[in-house]
Amino acid sequence: xxxxxxxxxxxxxxxxxxxxxIGFYAMIGKRNLIxxxxxxxxxxxxxxxxxxxxxxxxxxxxxILTNGHGPVKHAIDVSHYINPLPHVLMLTAIxxxxxTLGVAxxxxxxxxxxYNTLEEDEILKAIK
Amino acid sequence: MTEQAPILIIVIPLMFSIVTPLIGLWKKDxxxxxxxxxxxxxxxxSIITLKTVLCTGVIHYYVGGWMPPWGIECVIDYLNAPMMxxxxxxxxxxxxxxxxxxxxxxxxxxxxFYTIFLLQVSGFLGIVITGDLFNLFVFLEIASLAGYALxxxxxxxxxLATFRYVVMGTVGACFYLLGVGYxxxxxxxxxxxxxxxxxxxxxxxxxxxxxxxxxxxxxAIKMALFPLHxxxxxxxxxxxxxxxxxxxxxxxxxxxxxxxxxxxxVFDPDFSIIMTHTTDIMVWAGIxxxxxxxxxxxxxxxxxRMLCYIVVAEIGYMVGGVGLANTIAIKGAIxxxxxxxxxxxxxxxxxxxxxxxxxxxxxxxxNALFKKMPFTMTALVVAxxxxxxxxxxxxFFSKWYLLQGAVVAGSWTFVIALLVSSLVxxxxxxxxxxxxxxxxxxxxGHDSHAHGDGASVIEEAPLSxxxxxxxxxxxxxxxxxxxxPILINIIQLAVPKL
Numbered sequence: 001x002x003x004x005x006x007x008x009x010x011x012x013x014x015x016x017x018x019x020x021x022i023g024f025y026a027m028i029g030k031r032n033l034i035x036x037x038x039x040x041x042x043x044x045x046x047x048x049x050x051x052x053x054x055x056x057x058x059x060x061x062x063x064i065l066t067n068g069h070g071p072v073k074h075a076i077d078v079s080h081y082i083n084p085l086p087h088v089l090m091l092t093a094i095x096x097x098x099x100t101l102g103v104a105x106x107x108x109x110x111x112x113x114x115y116n117t118l119e120e121d122e123i124l125k126a127i128k
Numbered sequence: 129m130t131e132q133a134p135i136l137i138i139v140i141p142l143m144f145s146i147v148t149p150l151i152g153l154w155k156k157d158x159x160x161x162x163x164x165x166x167x168x169x170x171x172x173x174s175i176i177t178l179k180t181v182l183c184t185g186v187i188h189y190y191v192g193g194w195m196p197p198w199g200i201e202c203v204i205d206y207l208n209a210p211m212m213x214x215x216x217x218x219x220x221x222x223x224x225x226x227x228x229x230x231x232x233x234x235x236x237x238x239x240x241f242y243t244i245f246l247l248q249v250s251g252f253l254g255i256v257i258t259g260d261l262f263n264l265f266v267f268l269e270i271a272s273l274a275g276y277a278l279x280x281x282x283x284x285x286x287x288l289a290t291f292r293y294v295v296m297g298t299v300g301a302c303f304y305l306l307g308v309g310y311x312x313x314x315x316x317x318x319x320x321x322x323x324x325x326x327x328x329x330x331x332x333x334x335x336x337x338x339x340x341x342x343x344x345x346x347x348a349i350k351m352a353l354f355p356l357h358x359x360x361x362x363x364x365x366x367x368x369x370x371x372x373x374x375x376x377x378x379x380x381x382x383x384x385x386x387x388x389x390x391x392x393x394v395f396d397p398d399f400s401i402i403m404t405h406t407t408d409i410m411v412w413a414g415i416x417x418x419x420x421x422x423x424x425x426x427x428x429x430x431x432x433r434m435l436c437y438i439v440v441a442e443i444g445y446m447v448g449g450v451g452l453a454n455t456i457a458i459k460g461a462i463x464x465x466x467x468x469x470x471x472x473x474x475x476x477x478x479x480x481x482x483x484x485x486x487x488x489x490x491x492x493x494x495n496a497l498f499k500k501m502p503f504t505m506t507a508l509v510v511a512x513x514x515x516x517x518x519x520x521x522x523x524f525f526s527k528w529y530l531l532q533g534a535v536v537a538g539s540w541t542f543v544i545a546l547l548v549s550s551l552v553x554x555x556x557x558x559x560x561x562x563x564x565x566x567x568x569x570x571x572x573g574h575d576s577h578a579h580g581d582g583a584s585v586i587e588e589a590p591l592s593x594x595x596x597x598x599x600x601x602x603x604x605x606x607x608x609x610x611x612x613p614i615l616i617n618i619i620q621l622a623v624p625k626l
Contacts, residue, residue, distance in 0.1 A: 024299075027299070033291060036291075040294075043298070043299070043302060044298065044302055047302055047305055047306055047309070051309050054309065054312075054313055085312075086309075086312065089262055089312075092262070096265075096269045096273075099269070099273055100294065103276050103277060103294060104294045104295075106280075107276070107287050107290050108291065110280060110287040111287045111291065120288075123288055127284065127288065
């Protein structure tokens with residue numbers, strides 16, 4: 001049977017999947033190019049959410065050691081610190097995604113200047 | 129400097145691309161030699177690294193001196209050393225070739241075009257050289273973004289085709305990134321060599337399986353494997369001839385390279401072949417791609433679009449070859465990556481020359497071209513024979529190994545697909561040769577010049593386009609003749625232990 005607690009406790013993963021599917025639907029289903037770009041952005045953001053939520057811990061703090069100068073005297077408990085690496089990776093990924101968004105918008109501007117519309121059907125008609 | 133050679137291969141095009149627009153502001157004509165200089169240096173360093181790899185074995189280069197689990201590592205082994213030489217060599221030829229074509233198709237935009245051109249090259253080289261999964265994603269996106277820009281400036285309809293490519297390509301890259309995320313979740317490492325050590329103990333984990341699936345789908349979109357190929361034909365057909373001459377031979381082949389890396393380096397061959405049966409699916413995907421590509425190519429009246437569908441079919445060869453999963457087929461598939469890149473470069477450069485002279489790339493424009501541009505058409509014949517698979521050319525040998533591999537694996541459908549696709553290529557290219565000859569029209573008007581050089585040489589392409597094309601044609605034959613040394617000295621060692 002459905003384990004309700006199990007589903008609820010993993011809510012961050014469910015949110016990322018739902019967001020991703022919303023974005024995917026917008027990319028496939030919508031005929032307007034801007035809506036497709038919005039869908040693409042939601043899709044990418046869902047992945048950022050996934051990475052960031054993976055690294056998150058309740059009650060943990062920044063990965064900076066207090067009394068870090070000199071030799072550390074006490075054992076370091078991993079559960080007290082958040083893993084910074086996924087966040088750092090996402091900084092790079094966000095840059096990549098912003099660049100993709102920029103290129104996509106530039107292409108949309110080219111399309112709009114040429115055909116004066118952003119509806120895919122009308123553009124296809126204008127090409128043929 | 130030879131110690132730093134591995135990183136210089138990618139850093140040089142990157143740095144040169146940043147300077148190119150500045151040079152363009154000062155003197156536009158200087159951009160072209162500048163680009164050639166940059167890529168030539170890259171080629172030289174690729175040759176040095178290839179030599180080092182052949183003499184001393186696998187090179188590990190630690191970027192910034194940081195050791196692997198924390199820092200980024202560049203690994204050059206027998207698989208990617210020849211890939212790097214291939215990429216930089218093809219880029220050099222296309223760069224030499226580009227001058228006239230760009231002046232005609234994109235007047236006034238040359239500095240910006242070359243900037244993106246160099247970015248594209250460094251993206252390609254970065255994908256191949258890196259030993260870090262996330263870094264691979266970043267380079268994949270650098271190459272893709274530069275590719276979008278290079279394609280979007282093409283003919284009417286190119287922006288919309290590019291837009292579709294952007295959407296599809298982003299989905300592919302995001303799936304790849306998700307795969308990286310799941311693997312990081314399971315192992316806490318991004319380094320390929322590290323992952324290869326950690327993963328075998330957790331192969332039964334569902335997280336690893338999901339990561340593997342995401343990798344495969346993402347890379348399949350990037351390489352335009354058959355049902356996911358929809359973005360490729362439009363984008364490559366409508367791109368400017370130089371862009372398609374650079375992107376068509378390389379992008380898809382590099383995605384195949386990434387697939388081989390993930391299948392056999394990140395994951396064990398045991399995992400890919402025996403545990404998940406991915407390779408069985410890949411054989412069928414390859415067969416489907418070959419048939420679909422061949423049938424669609426037959427229906428085209430546009431030369432470049434026909435070539436694009438042939439590219440789709442060729443992807444089927446490589447994916448199917450890797451999927452056959454025996455030593456000889458994988459050897460054939462890796463050799464076919466090299467051969468197909470060179471062959472595709474050959475046909476696309478010819479398409480570019482025809483487009484430069486005739487202002488269109490319809491098949492009907494090949495009317496009587498053998499008379500007007502004999503050298504170009506000779507190059508086309510060589511490349512076409514290689515695509516078909518006629519012995520002295522390189523296409524024959526990789527197909528031969530693939531066939532042998534298919535027979536060893538007992539996959540007769542793949543054998544049939546290979547043979548049918550070769551026959552279809554015969555039909556496709558001989559149709560063009562026939563149009564190119566047109567015996568009955570050769571007697572009117574030009575009769576007095578028929579045997580003189582005058583009438584035929586005038587129409588020939590400019591030398592800067594012709595020489596790279598001829599080099600490619602010679603290269604096709606040379607790679608074919610020297611396939612045995614290449615196989616024994618390099619590719620043999622790149623094949624994973626099965």
